[in-house]
Amino acid sequence: MINFNEPTLTGKETEYIRQAVTQNCMLCGDGPFTKKCNEWLRENTGVSSAMLTTSCTHALEMAAILCGIKEGDEVIMPSYTFCSTADAFVLRGAKIVFVDIRPDTMNIDEKKIEEAVTEKTRAIVPVHYAGVGCEMDEIMRIAKEHSLYVVEDAAQGIMASYKGKALGSFGDYGCISFHETKNFTMGEGGAILIRDDDNAPAAEIVREKGTNRSRFFRGEIDKYTWVDKGSSYLPSEMNAAYLWAQLETAENVFNDRMRKWELYRECLTDLSERGAVELPFIPEYVNHNAHMFYIKVRDIDERSSLIRYLKENGVHAVFHYVPLHSSPAGMKFGTMAGEDIYTTRESDRLIRLPLHYNLKDDDILYVCEKVKAFYDGGKR
Ligand SMILES: *Cc1c(COP(=O)(O)O)cnc(C)c1O
Numbered sequence: 001m002i003n004f005n006e007p008t009l010t011g012k013e014t015e016y017i018r019q020a021v022t023q024n025c026m027l028c029g030d031g032p033f034t035k036k037c038n039e040w041l042r043e044n045t046g047v048s049s050a051m052l053t054t055s056c057t058h059a060l061e062m063a064a065i066l067c068g069i070k071e072g073d074e075v076i077m078p079s080y081t082f083c084s085t086a087d088a089f090v091l092r093g094a095k096i097v098f099v100d101i102r103p104d105t106m107n108i109d110e111k112k113i114e115e116a117v118t119e120k121t122r123a124i125v126p127v128h129y130a131g132v133g134c135e136m137d138e139i140m141r142i143a144k145e146h147s148l149y150v151v152e153d154a155a156q157g158i159m160a161s162y163k164g165k166a167l168g169s170f171g172d173y174g175c176i177s178f179h180e181t182k183n184f185t186m187g188e189g190g191a192i193l194i195r196d197d198d199n200a201p202a203a204e205i206v207r208e209k210g211t212n213r214s215r216f217f218r219g220e221i222d223k224y225t226w227v228d229k230g231s232s233y234l235p236s237e238m239n240a241a242y243l244w245a246q247l248e249t250a251e252n253v254f255n256d257r258m259r260k261w262e263l264y265r266e267c268l269t270d271l272s273e274r275g276a277v278e279l280p281f282i283p284e285y286v287n288h289n290a291h292m293f294y295i296k297v298r299d300i301d302e303r304s305s306l307i308r309y310l311k312e313n314g315v316h317a318v319f320h321y322v323p324l325h326s327s328p329a330g331m332k333f334g335t336m337a338g339e340d341i342y343t344t345r346e347s348d349r350l351i352r353l354p355l356h357y358n359l360k361d362d363d364i365l366y367v368c369e370k371v372k373a374f375y376d377g378g379k380r
Contacts, residue, residue: 001314001315001316002314002315002316002354002359002363002366002367003316003354003356004316004317004318004352004353004354005180005181005354005355005356006356006357006358006359007180007185007187007356008180008183008184008185008246008253008356008357009357009358010245010246010249010252010253010357011245012245012248012249013241013242013245013246015245016033016241016242016244016245017238017241017242019241020033020237020238020240020241021238024237026237027236027237027238028234028236028237029052029234029235029236029237029240030214030217030234031237031240032237033237033240033241033243033244034052034234034235034237034240036240036244036247037052037191037240037243037244037247038050038051038052038191040244040247040248040250041176041191041193041247044159044166044250045166045168045169045174045193046165046166046169047166047168047169047174047193047194047195048194048195048196048197048200049193049194049197049200049203050191050192050193050194051191051192051194051203051204051207051234052178052186052189052190052191052234052235052240052243053189053190053191053192053207053233053234053235054188054189054190054232054233054234054235055084055177055179055188055189055190056084056153056155056175056176056177056178056179056190056191057084057087057088057190058190058231058233059173059175059176059190059191059192059233060084060085060087060088060089060151060153060175061088061091061231061233062173062192062203062206062207062233063088063151063172063173063175063192064088064089064091064092064094064151065092065206065229065230066172066173066199066202066203066206067122067123067149067151067172067173068122069089069092069093069094069122069123070092070093070094071092071093071094072093072094072095072120073089073092073093073094073095073120073121073122073123074094074095074096074097074118074120074121074122075089075094075095075096075097075121075122075123075124075125076097076098076099076108076113076116076117076121076123076124076125076337077096077097077098077099077108077124077125077126077127077153078098078099078100078101078107078108078126078127078343079098079099079100079101079323079324079325079326079330079334079336079340079343080101080106080127080129080321080323080324080343080346080347081127081129081153081321081324082153082155082321083324083327083329083330085125085127085153085324086324086329086330086333086334087329089123089125090329090333090334094122095120095333095334095335096324096330096333096334096335097116097121097334097335097337098323098324098325098330098334098335098336098337098343099112099113099116099336099337099338100112100336100338100339100340100341100342100343101129101342101343101346102342103342103345103346104281104283105129105132105134105281105283106129106130106132106346106347106350107126107127107128107129107132107133107134107135108126108127108134108139109342110134110135110138110139110142111138112337112338113138113139113142114142114146115337115338116337116338117142117146117148121146121148122148122149123148123149123150123151124139124142124143124148124149124150124151125150125151125152125153126139126150126152126153126171127152127153127155128152128153128154128156128157128160128167129156130156130280130288130291130292130294131156131157131158131159131160131167131183131288131289131290131291131292132160132280132282132283132286132288133157133160133161133162133167133283133286133288134162136162136163136165136170137163139170140170140171143171149171149172149173150170150171150172151171151172151173151174151175152167152168152170152171152173152174152175153175154167154168154174154175154176154193155175155176155177155179155182155190156177156182156183156289156291156292157174157176157289157291158176158182158183158184158289159183159250159254159289160286160287160288160289160291161286161287162285162286163285163286164287168193169193169195170195171195172194172195172196172199173192173193173194173195173199174192174193174195175190175191175192175193176190176191176192176193177189177190178190178191178243182291183253183254183257183289183290183291184243184246184247184250184253185242185243185246186235186239186240186242186243187239187242188235188239189235189239189240189243192207201215202228205227205228205230206228206229206230206231206233207230207231207232207233207234208230208232208234209226209230209231209232210226210227210228210229210230210231211224211225211226211227211230212224212225212227253357254289254290256357257289257290257291257355257357258289258290260290260293260355260359260361260364261290261293261355263361263364263365264293264353264355264364264367264368265279265280265293267364267365267368268295268368268371268372270372271371271372271375272295276297276375277295277296277297277371277375278295278296278349279295280292280293280294280295290355292352292355293352293353293355294320294350294351294352294353295350295351295353295371296346296349296350296351297349297351298349299348299349300348300349302349303319303348303349303350303351305374306351306371306374307319307351309370309374310367310370310371310374313370315353315354315366315367315370316354317351317352317353317354317367318351318352319347319350319351319352320347320350320352321347322347323340323343323344323347325340325343326344353367353371354367
């Protein structure tokens with residue numbers, strides 16, 4: 001079976017975990033490995049500070065707290081995303097306002113955001129699907145004009161950029177995931193990126209159970225205490241050690257994924273030129289990170305047949321999000337602003353092909369051969 005995903009493993013992970021366990025004498029959060037990861041993130045994204053978290057979901061929860069989201073506030077986001085994007089704000093009492101996506105990138109349609117803004121709107125949450133940047137110039141313009149926060153769900157966006165600037169570094173907060181399905185992993189984990197220096201102290205407090213322990217550890221105060229609301233959002237050093245092994249060699253992992261992504265594209269160009277499938281669209285001013293290789297087929301029935309056919313041939317391919325506005329919780333906590341022209345239609349047609357660090361080029365050739373056989377052999 002060619003697995004859809006396998007967690008990235010570059011070689012030094014277990015050695016660093018051993019080091020965390022036996023040498024550093026520090027297993028809780030914010031030890032030497034966490035600091036290295038934070039520094040790497042700060043340098044590679046250009047934000048004022050970055051902090052590892054226990055997940056991207058938790059980074060989003062932190063951002064919702066830091067934006068002061070409260071009962072009755074409205075938050076704008078695409079419906080085509082993972083539930084955590086919405087849930088983090090729902091937990092603070094917000095109502096979610098879903099906006100349709102663009103059919104080309106599967107990202108929120110920036111042209112439909114402004115008409116969804118009301119006097120209750122507090123934040124816009126763009127999601128950079130597949131590591132392909134949203135139209136951040138326009139989104140930041142709208143946010144500025146209406147005094148809104150921007151929280152980027154850059155869960156899939158590490159090492160990708162829009163007009164030369166890292167995804168996750170545009171908004172007030174950027175949220176990254178290091179779940180095992182992402183390009184770099186620590187099992188479960190993530191990070192929050194903080195654009196402005198002024199917001200870092202509050203973020204430290206929210207992340208450290210509402211205490212000023214971070215300042216205490218830096219020797220800035222002689223005892224620490226409970227100063228505001230917060231929770232426990234810092235991962236253990238064992239997880240950070242695993243992640244550091246990958247960030248240290250990030251360029252290799254990145255290049256490997258990009259090469260495999262291009263191989264898929266080359267192999268499937270024929271099919272797309274014949275109009276059988278659509279390949280991902282990358283705007284020219286966007287640098288993506290090969291987080292995902294997807295194709296779009298005619299409709300949901302053709303997708304089910306193709307997934308079944310690939311499975312019979314030893315390939316695990318999968319569909320992606322069921323739009324949130326049609327989920328039970330999405331109906332309870334949110335509404336669609338404007339029409340759902342593309343969200344449901346395009347999500348129904350999308351299928352993700354295997355892409356991970358262990359995947360061999362021959363595997364990719366095999367997957368493409370089977371996709372072609374599906375169309376050529378009248379299997380659809
Ligand atoms: C993976 C993902 C998340 C959740 O990340 P976790 O680290 O598992 O909490 C949120 N949003 C998007 C768009 C994702 O792809």
